[in-house]
Amino acid sequence: MMRAKWKIKFSWVKVHVGIFGNEMADRLAKEVARNDETSYEYSKIPISALNREAAEALLKWQEQWTKASKAEATKQYFPTVQDRIGTKIQLTAKLTAVLTGHGKTKAYLHRFNLRDNTKCICNEGDQTMDHILFQCTETRKRRDLLKLQLGARRTWPASKLELITKPKKVFTEYIESIDFDQLQQKSDSSLYSAMGDFCFDVTRVFLHGATMPSLA
Numbered sequence: 001m002m003r004a005k006w007k008i009k010f011s012w013v014k015v016h017v018g019i020f021g022n023e024m025a026d027r028l029a030k031e032v033a034r035n036d037e038t039s040y041e042y043s044k045i046p047i048s049a050l051n052r053e054a055a056e057a058l059l060k061w062q063e064q065w066t067k068a069s070k071a072e073a074t075k076q077y078f079p080t081v082q083d084r085i086g087t088k089i090q091l092t093a094k095l096t097a098v099l100t101g102h103g104k105t106k107a108y109l110h111r112f113n114l115r116d117n118t119k120c121i122c123n124e125g126d127q128t129m130d131h132i133l134f135q136c137t138e139t140r141k142r143r144d145l146l147k148l149q150l151g152a153r154r155t156w157p158a159s160k161l162e163l164i165t166k167p168k169k170v171f172t173e174y175i176e177s178i179d180f181d182q183l184q185q186k187s188d189s190s191l192y193s194a195m196g197d198f199c200f201d202v203t204r205v206f207l208h209g210a211t212m213p214s215l216a
């Protein structure tokens, strides 16, 4: 692989966004598939019953969402299920990382011992997702443009729900403009990026393998 100059990049992000909806759809699909004798005559189900079912499902979903303890970051953007349903978004890797808080920030990677500190390259605090989005001087230029586009009447920082719903387009453009890889570097030259870690391991395995007598 190394000789062929392959570059392999692993990226894994746990997604909370929309998971309950997916689970519910899966469950319903399985229930129907399991029961061969299912023969619903949908046209005969009164609309009121369907509405009631939908309302109950929504309540249940909301209950699960409220109870979920591992989705803090996402909840700040979508406090209620209704907020999420009412917001049409095109999920990209960066947007998912921002909405879940599970992205390439030093604070997050440090939790897995992939960085030896959490300090941002701007030297003005821990590099959390919020820091990058709302405080970091490295992203200030683009953020000022976002503020400008938000208009003078809005307060800053705007609420996350407001950012992802009303000025959605400019906010998502702002997110896409952020170079998370670059924000890892500069004063951090002794550390490997996730890509670097992988290359390093491959190199080590390759070197060890090549020097082992049995393989000679």
Ligand SMILES: [Zn+2]
Residues within 6 Å of the ligand: 120, 121, 122, 123, 124, 125, 127, 131, 132, 135, 136, 137, 138
């Ligand atoms: Zn910073």
